[in-house]
Amino acid sequence: MKLIFLGAPGAGKGTIATAVSKEYGIPQVSTGDLFREAVKNGTELGQRVKGIMERGELVPDEVTVDLVRERLSRPDTAAGYILDGFPRTVPQAEALAGFQRLDAAINFKCGDEVVISRLSGRRVCRSCGAIYHVKNIPPRREGVCDRCGGELYTRDDDRDESIRNRLRVYREQTEPLISFYRRKSELREIDSAQSVEDSIRQLRPVLQALRKRS
Numbered sequence: 001m002k003l004i005f006l007g008a009p010g011a012g013k014g015t016i017a018t019a020v021s022k023e024y025g026i027p028q029v030s031t032g033d034l035f036r037e038a039v040k041n042g043t044e045l046g047q048r049v050k051g052i053m054e055r056g057e058l059v060p061d062e063v064t065v066d067l068v069r070e071r072l073s074r075p076d077t078a079a080g081y082i083l084d085g086f087p088r089t090v091p092q093a094e095a096l097a098g099f100q101r102l103d104a105a106i107n108f109k110c111g112d113e114v115v116i117s118r119l120s121g122r123r124v125c126r127s128c129g130a131i132y133h134v135k136n137i138p139p140r141r142e143g144v145c146d147r148c149g150g151e152l153y154t155r156d157d158d159r160d161e162s163i164r165n166r167l168r169v170y171r172e173q174t175e176p177l178i179s180f181y182r183r184k185s186e187l188r189e190i191d192s193a194q195s196v197e198d199s200i201r202q203l204r205p206v207l208q209a210l211r212k213r214s
């Protein structure tokens with residue numbers, strides 16, 4: 001099953017992708033991981049990515065597409081994969097369509113209020129990077145990491161104003177993808193306003209149907 005997961009920041013697609021990847025035994029491919037891996041391996045592309053990231057610039061589409069193309073040529077993706085965080089733009093989606101045939105693009109939908117409450121409640125450990133949520137995954141002691149005793153803080157990215165800004169960027173850049181996949185009849189939609197478990201419950205019959213078809 002070759003899948004793309006779409007959704008606004010805070011829609012839960014990363015967490016859902018991790019769970020589905022385990023349940024169905026197909027790898028979760030995220031561009032963030034690909035960038036880090038390329039930099040670590042010091043490949044030619046990796047050195048380019050490193051320079052771009054050090055200058056704080058966005059990795060250009062053609063570099064991202066090359067990394068994804070290489071990743072999807074490895075044998076562990078033969079039975080399928082979940083693309084998480086790619087494509088982000090219509091030109092990236094068009095490039096992907098040039099070398100991969102997808103089964104579906106799954107859009108995880110939830111309202112802005114849900115996203116804002118999820119992201120603004122997020123706390124991260126300064127020492128070990130563990131993630132908490134004031135309501136959904138509270139630490140045993142407020143402001144203190146269960147794992148290492150480190151201090152929990154709110155990332156700048158998760159402040160109200162930044163969240164609204166991220167949602168705006170998402171809408172401008174990524175929402176056109178939803179129309180793109182709808183036109184190709186590859187779009188499926190899941191309501192992700194409830195829990196991760198609830199989203200996965202909705203997703204299973206969709207994936208079963210896709211499996212039968214292929």
Ligand SMILES: [Zn+2]
Binds near residue numbers: 126128129147148
């Ligand atoms: Zn910690």
